[in-house]
Amino acid sequence: MKTLKIPEATVIRLSVYSRYLAQVDRRGITTISSGEIADGTGVSPAQVRKDLAYFGEFGTRGVGYNVKDLYWHIIKILGLNTTWSVVIIGAGNLGTALSMYGGFRERGFKVVGIFDNAPHKIGYRLNGVEVYPMERLKEIIEKEKAQIAIIAVPAEHAQEVADQLAETSIQGILNFAPCVINVPERIELRNVDLSVNLELITFNLALRRSLKGGK
């Protein structure tokens, strides 16, 4: 595998391609061209081929790509050929929603524990997954071999939770709290700010208005 830096946009598109290929496969289609993938996912054919070229040669010139093969190649590239065990920190509304989110299971993620420090929540099961007290974080992560943690606590407590996670064998953190957190280099961190997505909409709506009104 080349050591070239892969653009994040490429990884996101690979995810989109894989979903589209799964859909095409369900329709019983066995071969597909970069142009067809492009049409189905809203990118350019050159983009599709370039994205794939970072990782190898998966097609046959003059023919195209085998749908199933390419699907599995991408799944492997994305690291989704194995099941990932996930813990969720915070059994509030967001944590509860995420624990039941079908989109995770579909892509091979398995929620193995939810953590909270509200005594009345401990011991409950959400979607079959037990709610544990925060004191058992390290124990359960190690017992269940969880590799990824999702932080779904209020912003005030996010860093505190991150510090506790840093003491465990967790490899990746997805942070939904709207704040910046610091974690050791060895942990792969990603922040999702749900509000920013609405703000990108309001920005564009405000821009449209000012173009109409202002001009």
Added chain:
Amino acid sequence: MKTLKIPEATVIRLSVYSRYLAQVDRRGITTISSGEIADGTGVSPAQVRKDLAYFGEFGTRGVGYNVKDLYWHIIKILGLNTTWSVVIIGAGNLGTALSMYGGFRERGFKVVGIFDNAPHKIGYRLNGVEVYPMERLKEIIEKEKAQIAIIAVPAEHAQEVADQLAETSIQGILNFAPCVINVPERIELRNVDLSVNLELITFNLALRRSLKGGK
């Protein structure tokens, strides 16, 4: 206002700057330089100045920026100087979580209605917001003057919901269903795929592994 195309990354950073400025303001600081904003948000000072330059001149050479003024300038740029009324389609776990998500309220978003077609959910209140049947979608959107809709239904029903929204006066749609949907040009659309965020983590973890093992 210039008609230059603004990079999406710039808009996202403006959102980050505004949160940082709010925090700095709470500490009672009145003036700030691009370098300090850069340090506080993890970008370069040139980036901060360039991002702001798309929209005007907000600083004083040799001095810096007035914290409060700049905060409000950015809030206005993001279209957040007015309250936006939001409806959520789908009273499942995600819809429920989003209806109670503090991060929205903080930035001036107000959830004015939740819609579902499960009879046993109708009439309930989530966080003070009523759950309405889908048949009343258009009526309530128009009555409440909702401008933005959040789709939080399973992927199979997302397009159907989008079609119904297209019949209303809704101006923007935030789609959480992991699928591509089509809406009229006049509607500002944005997709959020929660699973992709986990996949960006697993991709990097898989990459780290292969670099360690493969090399």
Added chain:
DNA sequence: TAGATTGTTAATCGATTAACAATC
């Protein structure tokens, strides 16, 4: 072979960074 489509290189486009004149 002729037609089709890949993989890859070169050209283009756009975003970030460095540098500095303007100016408080």
Added chain:
DNA sequence: TAGATTGTTAATCGATTAACAATC
């Protein structure tokens, strides 16, 4: 005035697109 920091231009960097040789 001297020091500081902005706003902006030019240089750099990186990603996308166009084009085409390779080849099925």
